[in-house]
Amino acid sequence: GESVGLHLPTLSVQEGDNSIINCAYSNSASDYFIWYKQESGKGPQFIIDIRSNMDKRQGQRVTVLLNKTVKHLSLQIAATQPGDSAVYFCAENSDDSWGKFQFGAGTQVVVTP
């Protein structure tokens, strides 16, 4: 079936370095993607989104890249801080299943001093 998945389950990053989190998706009909951050014991928090008519979008310290050719999504975090330690999920949605986001398994980001 269609699925969304992540390449790396855990990512250790030194404070101040840049982080890159990857996500692969297999539903070619997916046209909207969101990156969420989830801290321990909390609900997912929206970070940034991107539509399929774009290949790059920037926010504050974050950039999302979308490569529709290879069905790949990435989240780049600049100058990673201790507060960035969390699990990061990509989620995808398509018009034929509107409202029903599919989430990847998540990547644990650990920021070390």
Added chain:
Amino acid sequence: NAGVMQNPRHLVRRRGQEARLRCSPMKGHSHVYWYRQLPEEGLKFMVYLQKENIIDESGMPKERFSAEFPKEGPSILRIQQVVRGDSAAYFCASSPPGGSSSYNEQFFGPGTRLTVL
């Protein structure tokens, strides 16, 4: 503007009891979604509701689970005769009215952590 509210935050039930989870969407939001998260896993879609309507329940187990979003009051996820496998975090999300567009950000609540003894 208060965010999505869920209660209780923690719920403990014995096998065979009923669990009721409540979700109040953000002000102005008319779409509610329920997701389940097992430890160290991603969120799994359960159901999508609008006021008094179930839009998509393709992720709901066929038995014991039901959801509603009445005209007045919060959305309720109800689990009858709970079993240990129901232990999980249940998250509610809401979004504003958005027609048929898929570009509709979902805002999540803090979740209810259900433990079945």
